[in-house]
Amino acid sequence: MSTATATHDGDHHDHGPAKGLMRWITTTNHKDIGTLYLLFALIMFFIGGAMALVIRAELFQPGMQVVDPQFFNSMTTVHALLMIFGAVMPAFTGLANWLIPMQIGAPDMALPRMNNFSFWILPFAFTLLLSTFFMSGGGPAGGWTLYPPLSLQMGDGFPFMIFAIHLAGISSIMGSINVIVTILNMRAPGMTLMKMPLFVWTWLITAYLLIATMPVLAGAVTMLLTDKFAGTSFFSAAGGGDPVMYQHIFWFFGHPEVYILILPAFGIISAIVPTFARKPLFGYSSMVYATASIAFLSFIVWAHHMFTVGMPVVGELFFMYATMMIAVPTGVKIFNWVSTMWKGSMTFETPMLFAIGFIMMFTIGGFSGLMLAIAPADFQYHDTYFVVAHFHYVLVTGAVYSIMAAAYFWLPKWTGNMYDEKLGRIHFWISTISVNVLFFPQHFLGLAGMPRRIPDYAVQFADWNMISSIGGFVFGLSQLMFVWIIFKTIRGGEKATDEVWEGAKGLEWTLSSPPPYHSFNVAPEVK
Amino acid sequence: MAHSADSYYVPHSSYWPIIASVALTIGVVGAANWFNGNSTGQITLYIGLALVAFMMFGWFGAVINESLKGMYNEQVDRSFRQGMMWFIFSEVMFFAAFFGALFYARALSVPWLLGEGIGMSTNMTLWAGYGENWPTNGPGNVGGDFQTMGAWGVPALNTALLLASGVTITIAHHALKAGNNAKTVIWLVATVLLGIIFLGFQAYEYIHAYHDLNLTLESGIYGSTFYMLTGFHGFHVTLGTAMLIIITWRAAKSHFNPEHHFAFEGVAWYWHFVDVVWLGLFIFVYVL
């Protein structure tokens, strides 16, 4: 790393940010852009969550009460698209923007204007996606996986949805390029790769997953577009294609995508647990290798989503074995976290609570994932609520919990104010109880035979569904608390010290709270 | 304030990204309306594309200006290079999706429809009588009978053209590094010409295929993969040629010096990438 200091556009340099709306629209500052991403993600989380509540309201009891089946399907579909592409991914990107330059001692992201572009495409993309609800034929209703031929039956909204996905993909690709270049090129002197915080490491690997898979998704949906409008036969047997081909291409993207949604979470947890255990992370280098192994394996397991499509049996065996292997590096991570806690001197502030919640409930989700990986058993589990329970444990109590942990952990650094610890803990406990009431019974529903993606069900499933719905409403409403706590912290509160947490280690804690507009104009020396 | 050679340049703020987002959105809204058969679609698309072009000139213009003013140090240059490399990697993966479709159809779905492997019942029960292996438009004879494009006519010629253009751009690069600007420009012009001839041949080939061979986008899986692969490739050649024209112009204005010519290198890499994709196409679409 030969160079260190940064230059900015001449005159404004010492005046900090410009004022007003234009500041946010034209900004190239990694913190501003990080804030925009996080805010956007929060809004999407609420819209996507509101759709989840529509789903849970319809499923509150058997019989059709609230919405019609077509609209129910589009709620399911758009709920998932918003949560994955609109909430969790942008939230992680926002955290990357805020933290990576501060953690590696850089002045900003490497390509600041492109950084702005990556963000500002998103609101347009999701406006397009949501606008399809007002078109003839309604919103997308073929599931977030958009399997043809069903997805081709969509009305006028179809090309808008496809292009929305293209735009979101462009955003992710540019964002990832920025992350990779920043990490590889902008580290402070002495910050070797094996000294980087794990959040930086996991994001580096995530960014590779993104640039390797988002273009494949773009290719897949482009083929949907031409099959619908240009007469191509990629996914039609009559022309020599195969609907299942889409599934292979989609899941070649889709499986790495689920690790895109969890690897940065691993990084966050690896920052929080040592801090509150006041003890260095156990097995730093095996954590790095485990992350890389998970990323590698994620490219060769995709067809475990397709055990029932009628693959040749050798294919089923291969994908079953490869999928089971992923439990090994993931286990390494869990064991290392537990060892980090072991004989630590722990305290349990809100970030630590969410981190511990993450480890426990993600592991439960991982276990059900491993059950799904057993191909013959998946013939029973597949497309039932057992799968829904699995992925909400890894996504909600996994990815979303890690984001909340991160928010509590770094909020004092970002704003200079401490959040309200008491409210934070209440938020944690209500969320954790209700989220289990929400998703645990879905395991039972799935095992008892309730398929997913249905708006109405046999009466014997009524009790568990009602319990699940109640959990859903409580969990949803308790997230309003989260917003309130953040809002309060931005407005004011007890001043945070630079270090914020007693056990905090890393460059970001050497900066003031809140940090200066340009993080490290002079690169710090890392020993 | 000084722009010392060893400080990382961070632009303060910029309008171009938001213009880019708006332009892209207008473009795709236009395209979507066009697909839906709305009369305003096409014109909206063109407005969007024009805005994209405007944005690119403006944005890249700003970058060129900053570069000429010497605001970029070596580290910034490295960021640009790495950025370009990973962008090209993402493009490779985009093509991989379509190559994947081609391989899947040839190695799996068509043989299954023909009754091989796990496809025996599929053929017997649903498509009895279907026996046509690759090239095929499927058991439904979608799009009607067609002929394929031979490999050793125009496509072979195009291969030679693109390979030659890979050589000419390398000569130009060496000339640039040797500080010989005139020679750089001449070889760049040659590269541009080769690109344009390639595109001309490609256009001729498409016309021939549509008019004489009944090989269309609708000719089942063969037509689908053929046109999507060669089409996206041709689109990338077009972009590459446009970028070549711009760096030729910039070389003529002596924008580059032997040490400092990221734009040139970025375009050269891109061009080589387009070249390599073509080799894959030539082998898997035309020859095999």
Added chain:
Amino acid sequence: MVMLSRKWLKLLLGALGFYAGAASADYSLLNMTQGVTETSRAVYDLHMIIFWVCVVIGIVVFGAMIYSIINHRKSKGFKAAQFHESTTMEIVWTVIPIVILVSMAIPATKVLLAMEDTSDADMTIKVTGIQWKWKYDYIDGEAEGVSFVSSLHPDHNEARLLGVDADLERFEDTYLLEVDNPLVVPTGQKIRFLLTAADVIHAWWVPELGWKKDAIPGFINEGWTYIEEPGVYRGQCAELCGKDHGFMPIVVVAKSPSDYKAWVAEQKGAAALADASAGREWTKDELMVKGEAVYKTNCAACHLPNGAGVPPAFPALAGSPIAIGDAAAHIDMVMNGKSGTAMAAYKGILNDVDMAAVITYERNAWGNSASVVQPAEIKAKR
């Protein structure tokens, strides 16, 4: 084992403070069914093994964590140790899971290979998924040639369309799990299924048989079962297939060989009757009555019972230019469908009489007034 988890679940329920009624004590609502075939029992066993493996690992991992949380806390004055690496430990917790996984993979592989072996079947049934019903064709064996469509039972269909006013309790455990024509199969035979679809992907799933498999348009997937005991086994479509995906049940009635024989004879008799009637001239009234019934089960899901459709996704048939225009175009639309839309080809689904009846009905119901179509015309067009 069973006892243990039931107790544990009851405990959980109590803790949630919600409900401990009869339903939750019913084990079948908590766990996978053991089913009625050797396959389903093998799958159940795999499920339980991997479940207990996870429980044990969970107890170890969570146990260590909770112990640490309770004891290694600052408020108890515990001083942090500073160890942070151990290659031995890393190797241990890499190798042990691998061993566990390998020992899990072995039985899983055995079951999978058995499940995928469709050879030596005694009879074959072709199953076609159609938005939103199933068609069954008996390809060989005693019932060769028997063929019918199975859709959601009209009573249940009515109830689900009624929404809030529906009384669902009267269906007991079968709400949405009842069909008009169930699939009837014999016990004690290896039955091979050929699965495919006419429009979009569906999946044929009866939990008690132990598997599901996708029905994919243009391709055939295979599966098999061997049912030992007579009984009624219910399932559902398990792949999102559009609006009424949730209303596409499957009912399999397994009959003893002798009962099955009787059922086959009955079917063949009905088919012969239908064949004979296809030859004769039908009156308009006859066609209208039959047509209305066919329309209700096959077409009303999209075009609505009153023919109003849901434009623009599903066109209205009342006043539709095709429905009141030239009969040939109308017949063509219904027989061959329209590719790229939800309108499927009904050629393979409806017989001549049903086809003629439903077309006649569409041409003369809801204020439409056009020609009558005779079964013979349909026959000629096939």
